[in-house]
Amino acid sequence: MDQSPPAELVRHVATSTGLPTATAARVVADVVAYFRETTEEYVRRRHRELKRRGLKNDRIWAELTAELASRPVVAGSLSERQLRRIVYG
Template structure:
């Protein structure tokens, strides 16, 4: 059954050393990454950056910048809104 990203998979196979199955997996992972809900993304990234030793002020500034660069960017969130997504 043809998939919605077959043209992208074909392009990756032609333009890289990836096999068709590898390209299909990469495309699926990228699509899933960008489909992650904002709340899940913020919580996941907060944990990752906290584990690197970052403090919340730096984390929330980075998250604001990162969210603005998402393929479909959500509305700008304040540090307070980001903090609420993380801590409830």
């Protein structure tokens, strides 16, 4: 499977930002990789990050619910119970 970013998108980013094509390609590849993360991977990673910042789970579940709803490719709505199961199994 080709992992290079879409050429049309790279051209658009390079043109609209003035970035060199190679830099635009790296930026696009980084963004695409970020959004390739599954819902489960995202929830686990963000839970760890928010825990490290000292947040308690009830605040974390609310934060994760809001974040998931605002992502460009929206995950299905998850309950607090479903979020806990993703994190703790």
